[in-house]
Amino acid sequence: MIQKFFSGLYELLLGRPLPANFTNDYREVVFPNTGLQLVLITLAMVILYYYVFNRIMSTGFYKTQHWVIMLLINAVIAFAIPLIQVNNNGIETHSYTYMFAFVNTVYSLVLFFLFSILLKRGSVQAWTTPMKWPNKK
Numbered sequence: 001m002i003q004k005f006f007s008g009l010y011e012l013l014l015g016r017p018l019p020a021n022f023t024n025d026y027r028e029v030v031f032p033n034t035g036l037q038l039v040l041i042t043l044a045m046v047i048l049y050y051y052v053f054n055r056i057m058s059t060g061f062y063k064t065q066h067w068v069i070m071l072l073i074n075a076v077i078a079f080a081i082p083l084i085q086v087n088n089n090g091i092e093t094h095s096y097t098y099m100f101a102f103v104n105t106v107y108s109l110v111l112f113f114l115f116s117i118l119l120k121r122g123s124v125q126a127w128t129t130p131m132k133w134p135n136k137k
Contacts, residue, residue, distance in 0.1 A: 003028055006035030013103045018096040030085045034104060037081050042108055045074045046115040050123035067129045071112050078108030 007027045011017070017026035049070045054062050082101040086093060116130060123129075 002036070003032045006031040009035065009107070010100065010103060013106075014096065014099055018094055019092065022091045025089055025091055029089055030082070030091070034082050034085050034100075037085075038078055038104060038108055039111065041077055041081070042074055042111040043115055045070055045077075046112060046119055050116075050119050054123045062123075062129055064130050067116070071109065074112050075105050075108050079105045 010026075010031050017023045049067065053066075079101045082104050083093070083097065086097050086100075091097075113130075120129065
C-alpha cells in the first residue's frame with residue numbers, strides 16, 4: 001500500500017521511471033523509501049523549529065525569516081534524499097533522477113507548510129510563524 005501510494009505520487013508528476021530496466025527498483029524500493037524519509041524528516045524539522053528552538057530553548061528563532069531558513073534546509077535535505085536512494089540501490093544517475101529530486105523538493109515545501117499550520121499552535125514563541133492564520137485561541 002505504501003509502495004503504491006508513493007509510486008503514484010511521484011509518477012503523477014514524473015511519469016514512468018527511467019531507465020526502464022529500473023522501473024521495479026524505483027517502484028518497490030526507491031519511491032517508498034524516499035517518500036517515508038521525506039515525511040519523517042520534514043515532520044522532524046517542523047517539530048525542531050516549533051517545539052525545540054521556540055519552546056524548550058527559547059531562542060527567539062521565531063521570525064518568518066527563521067522559518068524560511070528551516071524550510072530551505074529541509075528542501076536541501078529533500079533534494080539529497082532521492083540522489084542518495086538511487087545511488088545506494090545501484091541505479092544509474094540519469095536526468096530522471098534529478099527531476100525526481102526536484103519533485104521531492106517541491107513536495108517537501110508543501111509538507112513543511114502543512115505541518116507548520118498543524119503544529120504551530122503548540123509553540124510558545126512561533127505560533128504566528130509563518131503567518132497569524134489560523135489564530136491561536
